[in-house]
Amino acid sequence: MTTATASRDGLRPRLAVSLVFVVLGGTQGGWMARIPAIRDQVGVDTAQWGLLSSSSAAGDLVAIVMITVLIGRVSTRLLSLAAAALVLLNAPVLAGASAVPALVLGLTVWGLSATFLATPVNALAVAVERHQDRPLMSGFHASYSCGVLAGGALGTLAAATGISPGVQMAISSGVLGALLLAWSRWLPEESVAVGKEQRRPLKQRFTPQLVLLAAIAFLASFAEGAASQWSSVYTADYLDEGAALGAATYTCFSVAILVARLLGDRFVARLGRRLFVQLSLLTVALGVTVVVARPALPLALVGFTVVGLGIACVLPAAIALAGRQPGVPAGEGVSVITIGQWPGFLLAGPAVGLLAGTTSLRPALGALIVSSLAAALLARWIVIPKDS
Numbered sequence: 001m002t003t004a005t006a007s008r009d010g011l012r013p014r015l016a017v018s019l020v021f022v023v024l025g026g027t028q029g030g031w032m033a034r035i036p037a038i039r040d041q042v043g044v045d046t047a048q049w050g051l052l053s054s055s056s057a058a059g060d061l062v063a064i065v066m067i068t069v070l071i072g073r074v075s076t077r078l079l080s081l082a083a084a085a086l087v088l089l090n091a092p093v094l095a096g097a098s099a100v101p102a103l104v105l106g107l108t109v110w111g112l113s114a115t116f117l118a119t120p121v122n123a124l125a126v127a128v129e130r131h132q133d134r135p136l137m138s139g140f141h142a143s144y145s146c147g148v149l150a151g152g153a154l155g156t157l158a159a160a161t162g163i164s165p166g167v168q169m170a171i172s173s174g175v176l177g178a179l180l181l182a183w184s185r186w187l188p189e190e191s192v193a194v195g196k197e198q199r200r201p202l203k204q205r206f207t208p209q210l211v212l213l214a215a216i217a218f219l220a221s222f223a224e225g226a227a228s229q230w231s232s233v234y235t236a237d238y239l240d241e242g243a244a245l246g247a248a249t250y251t252c253f254s255v256a257i258l259v260a261r262l263l264g265d266r267f268v269a270r271l272g273r274r275l276f277v278q279l280s281l282l283t284v285a286l287g288v289t290v291v292v293a294r295p296a297l298p299l300a301l302v303g304f305t306v307v308g309l310g311i312a313c314v315l316p317a318a319i320a321l322a323g324r325q326p327g328v329p330a331g332e333g334v335s336v337i338t339i340g341q342w343p344g345f346l347l348a349g350p351a352v353g354l355l356a357g358t359t360s361l362r363p364a365l366g367a368l369i370v371s372s373l374a375a376a377l378l379a380r381w382i383v384i385p386k387d388s
Helices: 002-032 033-041 045-053 054-070 076-095 100-132 137-160 165-186 208-238 243-269 273-293 297-311 314-322 332-360 366-381
Strands: none
Touching: 002 033, 002 100, 002 137, 002 165, 033 100, 033 165, 045 100, 054 100, 054 332, 076 100, 076 165, 100 137, 100 314, 100 332, 137 165, 137 243, 137 273, 137 314, 165 314, 165 366, 208 243, 208 273, 208 297, 208 314, 208 332, 208 366, 243 273, 243 297, 243 314, 273 297, 273 366, 297 366, 314 332
């Protein structure tokens, strides 16, 4: 095999897995950009929308149970393709909803398909990373971030040109589906257990290291979810700077995440994953400290940018470590991280909201400092697998 052929054979699986991340991010960014229009189609107000949107959590929970049972028993490649297809098929249905039942169904299926996809596609990313023997996980998650930004930009363009959300998502799903179909043969394959005698009891999956990584994932997800949900509110409402600057604050946070993920693998290679995770989490704590130190717009913009830079690669690093645990198939290890991170994202918004109701939003954001410092402390006990 020539060097060029080997390089091409290594690049194709990497691009194929990146495409699945783009499918997930692009679909999410596309329909989230059209939430105001979808809300108007259904005919609900903001408060009702907030209540209805929680229906996706039911799909999340079902997906976690399903993937916990299926991963390691069914091909991760097959699971990824099936979940990605469901994501793409559901997107136009969700975006085109014109009644509450259709909206609830679409959101539930979205939660199920997106959460279900997260575990096998990350397991495939671990397989590519191991094959190429260098850190790649942050780059895969950068593909997801690029998809979110691209989907949001297309949604903005569609709104400006009068294209309905359903038509917009049907077009994007068609394009992404065609690309996925063309590149699906390059997705890597992970061997799975065959026969009852080879199936591991679920309790054996929760090794001390995986439980530790799941706890770090929970705390990091709490910080990331809270920052993403409350950064714009802090600037717009607490600082009384208006919706435009609130959106700018969230944009700073999002762009910082993308930049950090594009560069993250280089830092992982130099620092090692344990030290990288610790420094990243300390950076999050520093960023939130800047935000809450004094109520000022410049500090909010800078602080949430620093938070984005710090939090961006913590979960990718935890996933990469979980997928390389000795004696545990990559998919099973990643599924434990999924179990840990999901409640972190779910609880972040309401928890900070309750604290803000008791005091105010500024001191409530201090919960992010606590969670990131606790995660950094736990990261001291990370054991790096020999092949990482």
